[in-house]
Amino acid sequence: MALTxxxxxxxxxARLSALxxxxxAICAVLLVFYMTSLSARMLTxxxxxxxxxxxxxxxxxxxxxxxxxxxxxxxRRSRAPGANLYMIADPNGEVLAGNVQSIEPGVIAREGWTExxxxxxxxxxxxxxxxxxxxxxxxxxxxxxxxxxxRRNKGHDAIALVVRLPxxxxxxxxxxxxxxxxxxxxxxxxLTLTLGMMGLGALLIWFLVGRTALKRIDNVSEASSRIMxxxxxxxxxxxxxxxxxxxxxxxxxxxxxxxATLNEGLKQVSDNIxxxxxxxxxxxxxRAEAVLSGKHSAADYKAAxxxxxAESDQLIKTFNAILMISRLEAGYSSENTTQVDLAATVRDVxxxxxxxxxxxxxxxxxxxxxxxxxxxxxxxxxQALSNIVDNAIKYSTDAxxxxxxxxxxxxxxxxxxxxxxxxxxxxxxxxxxxxxxxRFVRLEKSRSQPGSGLGLSLAxxxxxxxKGTLDLQPADPGLCVVMSFPEREAx
Numbered sequence: 001m002a003l004t005x006x007x008x009x010x011x012x013x014a015r016l017s018a019l020x021x022x023x024x025a026i027c028a029v030l031l032v033f034y035m036t037s038l039s040a041r042m043l044t045x046x047x048x049x050x051x052x053x054x055x056x057x058x059x060x061x062x063x064x065x066x067x068x069x070x071x072x073x074x075x076r077r078s079r080a081p082g083a084n085l086y087m088i089a090d091p092n093g094e095v096l097a098g099n100v101q102s103i104e105p106g107v108i109a110r111e112g113w114t115e116x117x118x119x120x121x122x123x124x125x126x127x128x129x130x131x132x133x134x135x136x137x138x139x140x141x142x143x144x145x146x147x148x149x150x151r152r153n154k155g156h157d158a159i160a161l162v163v164r165l166p167x168x169x170x171x172x173x174x175x176x177x178x179x180x181x182x183x184x185x186x187x188x189x190x191l192t193l194t195l196g197m198m199g200l201g202a203l204l205i206w207f208l209v210g211r212t213a214l215k216r217i218d219n220v221s222e223a224s225s226r227i228m229x230x231x232x233x234x235x236x237x238x239x240x241x242x243x244x245x246x247x248x249x250x251x252x253x254x255x256x257x258x259x260a261t262l263n264e265g266l267k268q269v270s271d272n273i274x275x276x277x278x279x280x281x282x283x284x285x286x287r288a289e290a291v292l293s294g295k296h297s298a299a300d301y302k303a304a305x306x307x308x309x310a311e312s313d314q315l316i317k318t319f320n321a322i323l324m325i326s327r328l329e330a331g332y333s334s335e336n337t338t339q340v341d342l343a344a345t346v347r348d349v350x351x352x353x354x355x356x357x358x359x360x361x362x363x364x365x366x367x368x369x370x371x372x373x374x375x376x377x378x379x380x381x382x383q384a385l386s387n388i389v390d391n392a393i394k395y396s397t398d399a400x401x402x403x404x405x406x407x408x409x410x411x412x413x414x415x416x417x418x419x420x421x422x423x424x425x426x427x428x429x430x431x432x433x434x435x436x437x438x439r440f441v442r443l444e445k446s447r448s449q450p451g452s453g454l455g456l457s458l459a460x461x462x463x464x465x466x467k468g469t470l471d472l473q474p475a476d477p478g479l480c481v482v483m484s485f486p487e488r489e490a491x
Contacts, residue, residue: 021202025195032191036184043183044159047175048113051161054084054173062165070171071097085120085158085174093170099123100172108162108170117157117177157181216245232260277318280311287311321454324383325461340381342372342418342485346407349385353393357405362393367408372416374485376466384462387455388420388481396424396478411487415468418483426479433472459483 054077062070067088074086078099087098089108095101103120160174219237226234235256236249291304350366357364374381389405396403405422427433437460456470463470463483473480 021199025199028195028198029191032187036187039187040181040184044177047159047177048161051084051159051173051175055161055163055171058171058173059163067165067167067169074098085122085160085172085176087170087172089170089172091168091170096169098172100174103172107160108172111162111164114160114162114174117159120156120158120174122156220245220249227256232256232263277315280315284308284311318454321458325454325458337375337377340374340376340378342374342381342409342416343368343370345378345382345385346409346418349382349389350407352386353389356390357393360393360397361403362396363402363404364389364393365404365406367406369409372409372411372487374416374466374487376485380462380465384459384483385418385420387459388483391455392420392422392424392479392481396422398425414487416485416487418485419480420483421475421478421480423475423478426474426477427472428474433474436472437470456481 058070058073061073065072071088074088074097077083078086083099085098085100087100087103087108088096090096093108099122101121101123104118107114107118157177158174159177160172163171163173165171216237216239223234223236235253238246238249238253240246287304287307291301296304346366346368350364354364385407389407392405396405401423403423405420408419408421410417410419427436437456460470463485466485468483468485471482471484473482
């Protein structure tokens with residue numbers, strides 16, 4: 001995708017960057033103007049303080065030696081480097097002494113500080129000698145030029161304090177504002193240069209960051225398009241930077257992996273349903289066809305119907321188990337949970353399966369010493385335990401010694417562990433122990449034992465609903481199935 005400015009500005013990151021850049025520029029300009037204005041005011045205040053001190057010294061000189069001594073003092077100070085502005089004029093405004101050649105009209109008409117800076121021209125500048133000669137002759141005055149003429153003659157801006165002496169002479173002491181203005185000019189030039197460089201750098205960074213972000217978004221879009229096209233093995237790119245894009249890609253990849261697992265499980269379940277339910281349905285059809293193919297007695301018809309009912313009941317149990325697993329995986333209502341005594345549940349299940357175990361020649365015993373309370377659903381816990389005990393009885397009949405199944409209950413490391421152990425052949429392969437809890441998985445190739453392969457799947461879903469775990473461990477000999485519940489205090 002070609003990178004253009006409109007394309008960048010369509011991204012949220014670019015818009016936020018532009019907004020932050022604009023806000024920063026405004027704040028920087030306001031701050032610098034405030035600082036320069038504050039610095040100029042500080043310099044002006046220092047200038048006024050200096051002028052006040054000068055006026056006080058000149059006033060003392062006037063009191064000590066009168067006007068002649070005041071003039072000599074002013075002449076001496078005006079020749080010093082970086083001298084202030086000094087001027088003595090008569091009541092008519094004609095310059096009598098000082099280093100000021102001309103000033104704006106009206107400056108010395110009022111006593112006190114000048115309200116605004118005024119323009120002036122010193123002796124020795126352009127036209128200074130001619131003006132000095134003319135002033136000495138008594139013709140031009142301190143106010144003989146217009147402000148435009150003064151500025152054309154290299155005039156400057158200044159502030160001054162105007163004092164009227166007791167003999168009605170006018171004393172002006174001022175200070176040139178060139179230094180504050182130069183300072184302000186330097187700061188403004190530095191500000192302009194700095195902001196220009198910052199703006200250029202920000203635009204470059206913005207361009208590069210926007211390009212990188214846009215490229216990563218394009219990569220995510222391309223990968224998403226491939227996945228939507230049916231390639232569920234595709235994954236979003238992860239650069240390893242650990243930023244928001246990587247975290248988003250990792251979460252989406254985990255979601256895609258989960259979806260792929262669920263799709264694979266759905267395909268497997270569909271295949272298993274088609275395979276495992278085909279046999280009982282075929283038996284139902286064959287039994288009905290055999291009964292209808294010839295003449296049979298009432299007892300034969302009754303036996304055929306009873307067999308059909310038994311097969312139908314097994315099919316109903318299978319579908320009920322599938323439905324229950326789906327409900328548990330989708331989130332069974334937590335309102336159906338109460339306080340459950342696991343010891344009482346174990347005793348009830350063992351008592352229920354004692355006749356079945358006795359008929360199969362399997363010893364069944366329970367090792368429960370005290371009540372163990374959890375928060376859960378008693379029917380679901382009983383269903384899971386019944387499935388595990390039923391499997392243990394069925395698959396312990398091939399034990400080399402006397403078949404036995406033991407159900408025990410204990411508290412270990414903050415968990416309540418319900419264990420069902422048998423001494424049959426067990427499941428020696430770790431991979432098979434992990435796979436046997438999947439739906440319709442039966443390790444018995446001959447399918448001689450009754451069942452649908454959903455018992456352990458349902459038990460696993462029930463344990464997940466109770467925030468517990470279902471673990472299959474070798475018992476040497478036999479198999480040990482451990483149901484671990486989180487312990488809850490009794491209310």
